[in-house]
Amino acid sequence: MTAPKTKTVRLSNGVKIPILGLGTSHIGGYCHSTVVHALKDCGYRLIDTAARYKCEEAVGKAIRESNVPRKDIFLTTKLWKSELGYKKTIDAFSASLQRLKVEYIDLYLIHWPVCPHGSNNVKSLRAETWKAMEELYKQGLCKAIGVSNFEVSHLRDLEETWDIIPHVNQIEHHIYYRPMELIQYCKDKGICVEGYCPLSQGLALEEPIIQELANKYKKTKSQILIRWNIQNDVVTIPKTTKESRVHENFQVFDFEIHEEDMQRVNSIHKTKMKKLILS
Ligand SMILES: NC(=O)c1ccc[n+]([C@@H]2O[C@H](COP(=O)([O-])OP(=O)(O)OC[C@H]3O[C@@H](n4cnc5c(N)ncnc54)[C@H](OP(=O)(O)O)[C@@H]3O)[C@@H](O)[C@H]2O)c1
Incomplete structure (x- = not known):
């Protein structure tokens, strides 16, 4: 099987992130052989994980087993919301490095803008957390830093104190959910969605x-959905636990959805809006 080369997007600091990666999760399970197969045989170079998913150790092992050089892999992990705060962030990052058994993270994200037990001043807690993220970045321990599930209001709060604009905002995005105001804000600030x-x-x-469209382009439904994300310049991380599907989901670089079909899919969310993930 010849693996197609993944396309990349340049972040505001010049670091390149693959436009298509593999998600992992605690929900729906983690399949070790599928992650190894994705890296080794299918051409995936971006793996998305999080402290919350409790599979960082396994992800690190999968990377080593794949024999793909570490420098060719773009590894993302995330700070869980219980760990907001300057020192907690530094400590949680170090724990993630140890679980993954890596020297650096390519992209470290604040998983959620909120904390689980409430806080009198979550805005300053987020600002403090971001200072720690900036410190980790300045030390070269992560190649890029960002946030996840941040809305415009959270980013505007952060603007007051940030030295470094987040390189990435990882958000829910699919045909039923497209937060256009947030996407425009990110675009204006040079934040990759x-x-x-x-x-x-x-x-x-x-x-x-x-x-x-699957019939028209002779592709699977999953490939149409992934390609649609890519053509909207959204870095995308579908998850599957199945080896056959992980291969299928990567075969999206050999066709293009025509503009009129893109527009039809782009407007679905206006009449069928559905947000799946709530904090
Ligand atoms: N930052 C955050 O707060 C956050 C929140 C949610 C998710 N994420 C990230 O985003 C990733 C993806 O999100 P997600 O898993 O929630 O949703 P998703 O990728 O939209 O969907 C995954 C589901 O689709 C199925 N699937 C995958 N490929 C398929 C194919 N070719 N044909 C048919 N079914 C297919 C999978 O089942 P099988 O496993 O059985 O194939 C799984 O049930 C996660 O793994 C995680 O890395 C981040």
Whole structure:
């Protein structure tokens, strides 16, 4: 099997992130052989994980087993919301490095803008957390830093104290959910939008237009949905535990969805809005 080369997007600091990666999760399980297969045989170079997913150790092991050089892999992990705060962030980062058994992280993200037990001043807690992220970046321990699930209001708060603008905002993005104001804000600030749940956790596979386009382009429904994300310049991280599907989901660089079909899919969310992930 010849693996196609992944395309990349240049972040505001010049670091290149693959436009397509593999998600992992605690929900729905983690399949070790699929992650190894994705890296070794399918051409994936971006792996998305998080302290919350409890699979960092396994992800680190999969990277080593794949024999893909560390420098060729773009590894993302995230700070869980219970760890907001300057010192807690530094400590949580170090724990992630140890679990993954790596020297650096390519992209470190604040997983959520909120903390689980509430806080009198979550805005200053986020600002403090961001200072720690900036410090980790300045020390070269992460190649890029960013946030996840941040809305415009959270980013505007952060603007007051940030020295470094987040390189990435990882947000829910699929045919039923497209926060256009947030996407525009990120674009204006040079923040790369990375979209999660590109298949709407399977829901979008039932959408009639997607079946129609799959027939038209002689591709699978999943490939249409992933390609649609990519053509909207959204870095995308579909998750699958199945080896056959991990290969299928990467075969999206050999066709293009025409502009009129892009527009049809782009407008689905206006009438069928559905947000899947709530904090
Ligand atoms: N930052 C955050 O707060 C956040 C939140 C949610 C997710 N994420 C990230 O985004 C990733 C993806 O999100 P997600 O897993 O929630 O949703 P998703 O990628 O939209 O959907 C995953 C579901 O689709 C199925 N699937 C995958 N490929 C398929 C194919 N070719 N044909 C049919 N079904 C297919 C998978 O089942 P099988 O496993 O059985 O194939 C799984 O049930 C996560 O793994 C995680 O890395 C981040």
